Amino acid sequence: GQNIDQPTEMTATEGAIVQINCTYQTSGFNGLFWYQQHAGEAPTFLSYNVLDGLEEKGRFSSFLSRSKGYSYLLLKELQMKDSASYLCAVRDSNYQLIWGAGTKQIIKP
Amino acid sequence: IAGITQAPTSQILAAGRRMTLRCTQDMRHNAMYWYRQDLGLGLRLIHYSNTAGTTGKGEVPDGYSVSRANTDDFPLTLASAVPSQTSVYFCASSDGDSNGYTFGSGTRLTVV
Numbered sequence: 570g571q572n573i574d575q576p577t578e579m580t581a582t583e584g585a586i587v588q589i590n591c592t593y594q595t596s597g598f599n600g601l602f603w604y605q606q607h608a609g610e611a612p613t614f615l616s617y618n619v620l621d622g623l624e625e626k627g628r629f630s631s632f633l634s635r636s637k638g639y640s641y642l643l644l645k646e647l648q649m650k651d652s653a654s655y656l657c658a659v660r661d662s663n664y665q666l667i668w669g670a671g672t673k674q675i676i677k678p
Numbered sequence: 679i680a681g682i683t684q685a686p687t688s689q690i691l692a693a694g695r696r697m698t699l700r701c702t703q704d705m706r707h708n709a710m711y712w713y714r715q716d717l718g719l720g721l722r723l724i725h726y727s728n729t730a731g732t733t734g735k736g737e738v739p740d741g742y743s744v745s746r747a748n749t750d751d752f753p754l755t756l757a758s759a760v761p762s763q764t765s766v767y768f769c770a771s772s773d774g775d776s777n778g779y780t781f782g783s784g785t786r787l788t789v790v
Binding site (some may be wrong): 668670 | 679722726778779780781784
């Protein structure tokens with residue numbers, strides 16, 4: 570079967586750095602996405618990785634290792650507005666997105 | 679309209695009633711999707727459409743039907759609602775590139 574694993578919840582302090590891990594086992598691989606979802610709102614696109622390595626986009630970076638079935642989302646200089654759930658999703662061989670359950674990121678002042 | 683519009687925003691529905699959730703996009707995306715999101719679970723695909731005139735079943739299609747008469751609209755129908763269909767429903771669209779999916783704001787449905 571297909572599976573995406575992420576931690577359920579993480580806590581960090583404002584201004585800190587946090588790394589949210591995602592491991593996956595899917596039928597084929599055609600890219601990995603990270604989405605941010607604030608409570609009561611729709612998911613919004615953060616990043617896309619299809620090749621191994623680090624993609625940096627401002628305070629957010631995403632890393633991919635296809636051989637390990639592993640990705641992480643790095644959030645730097647945490648702000649209170651970063652309190653949200655972060656969803657990892659893999660596009661499989663049928664070009665369908667398989668979603669993790671999401672990681673709720675709590676940020677304390 | 680900018681992006682994807684879903685209606686209604688929320689609804690309380692009596693069990694056994696029929697209900698259609700509406701979804702309209704103005705981005706001319708070929709692919710559209712319906713997901714449900716339940717606490718503690720990832721987004722689960724109900725039905726999808728890769729292009730106007732075609733539809734396919736996702737992970738949890740039972741009790742739901744869709745149609746795709748044109749590029750912009752992708753309604754989801756619950757023929758006879760049951761309490762287990764209480765959920766938040768998201769419509770999404772994609773142009774297939776690296777930008778992933780664009781989501782509507784969701785419909786919160788409660789079946790009682």
